Amino acid sequence: MTVLGIRALNRATLARQLLLDRADVPVIDAVAHLCGLQAQEPQEPFVGLWSRLRGFDPAALSDLLTGRRVVRTHLMRRTVHLLTADDVLAWRARHDVMLRQKVLGVYRRELAGVDLEELAAAGRAVLADGEPRSMSELARAVAERWPAPGPRPLGEMLVAALIPMVQLPPRGLWRMKAGVRNVPLSSWVGREIDPPAQDGADPVGQALVRRYLAAFGPAATADLRAWCGLAGLPAAVAAVRDELVAFRDERGRELLDLPGAPRPDPDTPAPVRFLPAFDNALLGYHDCGRIVDDAHRGLSVTGARVVLVDGRVAATWSVEDDAVVVSPLRRLSRADRAEVAEQGRSLASFLTDDAGDRVEIAAGPG
Template identity: 80%
Template sequence: MTPRNVLDTRSLNRATLARQLLLDHADVPVLDAVAHLCGLQAQEPQEPFVGLWSRLRAFNPAVLSDLLIERSVVRMHLMRRTVHLVTAEDALAWRARHDAMLRQRVLGVYRRELAGIDLDELAAAGRAITADDEPRSMGELGRALAVRWPAPGPRALGEMLISLIPVVQMPPRGLWRTKAGVRNVLLSSWLGREIDPPAPEGSDPVGEALVRRYLAAFGPAASADLRAWCGLAGLPNAVAAVREELIAFRDERGRELLDLPDAPRPDPDTPAPVRFLPAFDNAILGYHDRSRIIDDAHRGLSVTGARVVLVDGRVSATWDVKDGTVVVTPLRRFSRADRTAVAEQGRELASFLSDNDSHHVQIAASSH
């Protein structure tokens, strides 16, 4: 018998599905869902629409587009220096806390090119360039800076600048069924408000809020999972500050897992419906140990942009769209009931993606 404070993989899986709105389609407004999920990874601009379709009842993609146009949600580099779709409120509250991480991740790639450049001067020059509120691509920003600093090259300068100063990617980038390049504008100009200032030294209210928000959307989880999700160093102090609010479990390997006392932890035997997830979905990427939802043998799929299908709560297939047909490639042998459920959900996805013009789904033969 499993000890009461030990959560097996299936228990963690069902908790993750519940927190990620993947156990039942949620009846919540789109903005509330984006907030609850702590944003959606969005470097592929159309993928968040599939992510929300898989989570919300009667999701209308026009609502998310409207939220972008109305500036209630924004696209920006944030967690792990990846593009995320987050609420305007979270963008303003969280951006300063991510500043050092964003800077260090760019330096990790371009340290040699940027050696000897005063980054505060670079940021000041970038602010002067963007002060006219004219949307610019990263290349345009880099070329403007290269007039003063020619050696690093425009790409290194552009990537560094959009990590030094808070910018958002303006619509039409990220609108439903719209192809548009990235055009950056200052976050403060776009939202008409400055980002929240950094906390005084010795306090970390944003870090503490991130711990609570992460556990609400991803818990129970280890500190290593939290760090893998956000990419931030220094959160052990935030975890320590809120620890008395939390409860602790162990996984089957003995790792400590923290959680909010009243967050859902469903019975591990709770049925899990088939769900189609978009590329880079945080239900998978939001953990250091992803074994609760994907087998180690398939872990690489989660970082290569593969879209995946959950069957009984676990990654069991990949999917793509070819000529209006949703094509599913199983990673294991499906039972007849699995194939039926995957086909039914695949037809609904095809309908969603095609405005009801197609209901075609094809399930390839499994090689396993």
């Protein structure tokens, strides 16, 4: 079985994530290809798409949100993602059990004795008037029936698990700040979610395997689980296994992939890329060593924005006083610093419309 080294995996990941070459595709196609973008920080997906698409116009994403073709909702790993409406409708039922278990993992004691089906029915009754509500407003509306848990556990269970919801614009629109207002997914997009399969088959799970590998492969089954949070995918993997090709990484793990998916030469040049907080290029794997060194893996879960140099995390970045400030994690060569500065100026212009396009690069270690 062919062994893929770290650099080969890195270049494959960059290609699948549209980070090796900026893509000329419509925004909605990019969101679908990436299986959604992590979006608990509302403005971060705009940076993620700016880094991936040639000539990205942020208004195009805002228009998709207001046009109800892209939505903000809890899905993979119970985190807020930006996904196409079609994907949410197709995938949501397959995530129901996981979403409930994730919330119960935090609030099992508080929600002990609460009949979750009754709670879901009460929540739907409150939402039947069509009015958007915050999580706390919805929780308070049912708290008289269940006073013991407190509003937070009730609200989390209703909004993140029991009732498929979307977060309404203007939250998530370009350069807009707005609180979270929720409505049921089906009422917002005008369609019901796809029902779960009744015959024991798992077509949605199989589709998730294929879609994940297209955007993240080659990958191990542990990586797939880390991305979606679903425990019950081994059968789906087994069902499509004859369609896939297998490799091993340098640790001996089996990696699966789609046979025709891009796996560029490991020596393919990789341009500097600025990634947003919680980008799935890092969070979409159980083992993200293909893109970040062991010493810096914690950055992916703390919300640090990172800079890729030669395809690997080499710096963090922030915006201060309309300037993009880069803090290297290792010594950068003169050529690397020049490319980081060039991309940083472009990012500063995108984020601030500041003619100065300021970027500051700290000296860094070494």
